[in-house]
Amino acid sequence: MTILQAEELTKEYEERSILKKVTVAIRAKEAFALIGPTGSGKTTLIRMLDLLEMPTSGKVYFDNIDVTHNKQKQLHARRRMSYVQQKPVVFSMSVFDNIACGLKWRHENSKLIKHMVNDVLDLVEMGGFKTRNAKNLSGGEIQRVAIARALVTNPEILFLDEPTANLDPISTMKVEKVIHNVIRERKVAVIMATHDMVLGQQLAKRIGVLLDGRLMQVGSPSEIFSSPINQKVAEFVGVENMLSGKVIERNENVLTINVSNKRIQAMSSHLFANEVYVLIRPEDIIFSVSENVSSARNMLRGTISKLIEVGPLIRIEINCGFPLIGLLTRSSASELGLEIGKDIYASFKVTATHVIRRLILKNEEKHS
Ligand SMILES: Nc1ncnc2c1ncn2[C@@H]1O[C@H](COP(=O)(O)OP(=O)(O)OP(=O)(O)O)[C@@H](O)[C@H]1O
Ligand SMILES: [Mg+2]
Structure with a gap:
């Protein structure tokens, strides 16, 4: 009411x-x-x-x-x-x-x-x-x-x-x-x-x-x-993974987006813009030491650049050509033997992503 x-x-x-x-x-x-x-x-x-x-x-x-x-x-x-x-x-x-x-x-x-x-x-x-x-x-x-x-x-x-x-x-x-x-x-x-x-x-x-x-x-x-x-809104609420990219392919609701020359598949049903941000929730990223078989459509390789303890969790930042932030429990972090400088794989499902239109600044438009 x-x-x-x-x-x-x-x-x-x-x-x-x-x-x-x-x-x-x-x-x-x-x-x-x-x-x-x-x-x-x-x-x-x-x-x-x-x-x-x-x-x-x-x-x-x-x-x-x-x-x-x-x-x-x-x-x-x-x-x-x-x-x-x-x-x-x-x-x-x-x-x-x-x-x-x-x-x-x-x-x-x-x-x-x-x-x-x-x-x-x-x-x-x-x-x-x-x-x-x-x-x-x-x-x-x-x-x-x-x-x-x-x-x-x-x-x-x-x-x-x-x-x-x-x-x-x-x-x-x-x-x-x-x-x-x-x-x-x-x-x-x-x-x-x-x-x-x-x-x-x-x-x-x-x-x-x-x-x-x-x-x-x-x-x-x-x-x-x-x-x-x-x-x-994304900037105000401080979304952690907000990757700037360009849509290169559309297949029904699944978009293929180029982010710093890496391909990310993401979901969007009603977005017609090509200049976009891909948002990925840190808690939805799965980390592994090998390129194992995963049902997730996205798999990126990166180098660990930061590991920070946040209460019971570990906040991990990897560099895959762009920074990607994830969250892990302490036990999975120790199982993976995480260390700064080590290479690791990050995978996430198409459904863990959210795509929004990227606003283009006036002078950026002239150059692109
Ligand atoms: N009586 C008034 N006369 C002229 N301008 C006003 C008046 N009251 C508010 N404003 C202006 O309206 C805008 C919004 O003010 P408001 O106080 O509603 O913001 P706020 O979101 O509550 O900010 P804060 O988080 O600082 O409390 C500000 O630019 C303020 O200067
Ligand atoms: Mg106020």
């Missing part, structure tokens, strides 16, 4: 276009991350969805009702949403009173207020801070108080704008755990803006990638990371 919908939202400031026809539907109780680099328009979009600001054009629907031009409907919708801004501000009073103020404004009775505040304090793991002056808390603690304050009114949508920006690693972990608690225990849609891809990937079921005011792609974290829709 859709709780909030944006239809072709645009926002201009002084004739500068900040949001460009953003269309997105948020489902009730889902965890949605809006990721994008700084200045891409995340805060602007969140303010628009939270009805704090009006779009230049386009519409916002809350609970399937168009609220774009109706102040009364906006007020009603806003009572069912909460927003934790990028740098939350707390009042110089106790943590308890900071959280209770929304309920006091709604004239709830004091017994209910006490119950509800204690409940959210537990959720954000700040039960021991009730009587502390909120002004004296650390950045991470303020963030957790702000989340509690936003949740105490039982909203249907919670907006979090960069909830872990500028926090140290320990505070970041605590805030992430709190967001996780909220997603698991509360019946609330959480929409968080972040430029931290790891946060988006770990906490959200769906990710929207906002680049330069355009919502480029919406999908599950694995879709976004393994099948970015275009070069800009």
Whole structure:
């Protein structure tokens, strides 16, 4: 069920276009991350969805009702949403009173207020801070108080704008755990803006990638990371193997692509460009010491140039005329006797690849 919908939202400031026809539907109780680099328009979009600001054009629907031009409907919708801004501000009073103020404004009775505040304090793991002056808390603690304050009114949508920006690693972990608690225990849609891809990937079921005011792609974290829709998204999410090549043959859905004079077979059903990038997930590359028989259609020989330990895994980089990155478990790495300078074979299936169009820069076009 859709709780909030944006239809072709645009926002201009002084004739500068900040949001460009953003269309997105948020489902009730889902965890949605809006990721994008700084200045891409995340805060602007969140303010628009939270009805704090009006779009230049386009519409916002809350609970399937168009609220774009109706102040009364906006007020009603806003009572069912909460927003934790990028740098939350707390009042110089106790943590308890900071959280209770929304309920006091709604004239709830004091017994209910006490119950509800204690409940959210537990959720954000700040039960021991009730009587502390909120002004004296650390950045991470303020963030957790702000989340509690936003949740105490039982909203249907919670907006979090960069909830872990500028926090140290320990505070970041605590805030992430709190967001996780909220997603698991509360019946609330959480929409968080972040430029931290790891946060988006770990906490959200769906990710929207906002680049330069355009919502480029919406999908599950694995879709976004393994099948970015275009070069800009692939670059932003930091796809590791992004090989520049040229299509030399098409056979139904299988393309043969020349990458630095090596032939790679890849799959694509609806791509007509010839200048492409081939994306290969590092975890889908199989390494072997001999050119053994493999059902995988791609087999490349390369020299090991880097071996880096990453937690329980080994990240391997081989040079096959271009760098290719893979991931191995420690045990398979030791079985293969990996060493820098040694030659090795890398194989991967056609289905482990993803092909996107390569944008050609103007001066590159002249030379090719
Ligand atoms: N009130 C305003 N007037 C003019 N320009 C604005 C206004 N608010 C935002 N902008 C511009 O809109 C663009 C997007 O800003 P926004 O704050 O939405 O980005 P963001 O993705 O949230 O960035 P960050 O990751 O740094 O928080 C920026 O270029 C910003 O300067
Ligand atoms: Mg912002």
